[in-house]
Amino acid sequence: MDWNELTINQFQEALSSKNPTPGGGTASALALGQSASLVAMVANLTIGNEKWSEGWEISDDALKLANKVKKESARLAKEDSDSFNKVMAAFKLPKNTDDEKEIRRETIRNCTLIAAKIPYETAVLGLDLLKIMVPLSLLGNGNAISDVGVAALLASAGCKGALFNVEINLNSLPEDYGLEMREGMELINNECRTTSKEIMHNVKDRL
Numbered sequence: 001m002d003w004n005e006l007t008i009n010q011f012q013e014a015l016s017s018k019n020p021t022p023g024g025g026t027a028s029a030l031a032l033g034q035s036a037s038l039v040a041m042v043a044n045l046t047i048g049n050e051k052w053s054e055g056w057e058i059s060d061d062a063l064k065l066a067n068k069v070k071k072e073s074a075r076l077a078k079e080d081s082d083s084f085n086k087v088m089a090a091f092k093l094p095k096n097t098d099d100e101k102e103i104r105r106e107t108i109r110n111c112t113l114i115a116a117k118i119p120y121e122t123a124v125l126g127l128d129l130l131k132i133m134v135p136l137s138l139l140g141n142g143n144a145i146s147d148v149g150v151a152a153l154l155a156s157a158g159c160k161g162a163l164f165n166v167e168i169n170l171n172s173l174p175e176d177y178g179l180e181m182r183e184g185m186e187l188i189n190n191e192c193r194t195t196s197k198e199i200m201h202n203v204k205d206r207l
Contacts, residue, residue, distance in 0.1 A: 001021075032076075033074060040067060043066065045143070065128065076119075119166050120181050122158060123163050126155050148199065160189060
């Protein structure tokens, strides 16, 4: 399901239903897309405005990244729900013989690993977006500084929310699965927290 094709109301209805998808991972990816849209808006309001010429270069960089994140977040939202559906399907595989049990177990693990990798990608992308908001919060159009603050809150939520989904999937797997993600989660979470705080400080100073 391409969740971007739905109206906001339709997506919220789907999100609030008893169905397991869409869930928090999809919502996190879409929150990141909303953040990227706000970053693009601030960049567009800065570029070409002589009063904020010092921020043109960083705004150009921010705009390029924001456009990439908007596209990628839509893909990740879809893949997140699709991957979880595959996990659920794997649990329904037959388990009448030892061979079937082994195939079922490995299929569940492989699908769950993929279901962890997708939100991990969302978290990494969210951190990238937050990082570029630091100079944007200092040099971007001051009339839109509150929008930078909202963008940072959304990106932080998208990043941290995605990490919850990484963790819950990895916790159901043997410890030798997803080693790189296990090592990277805490680093991403810590950097997300410190970067978002820096942006909030800059926003407050310019309000």
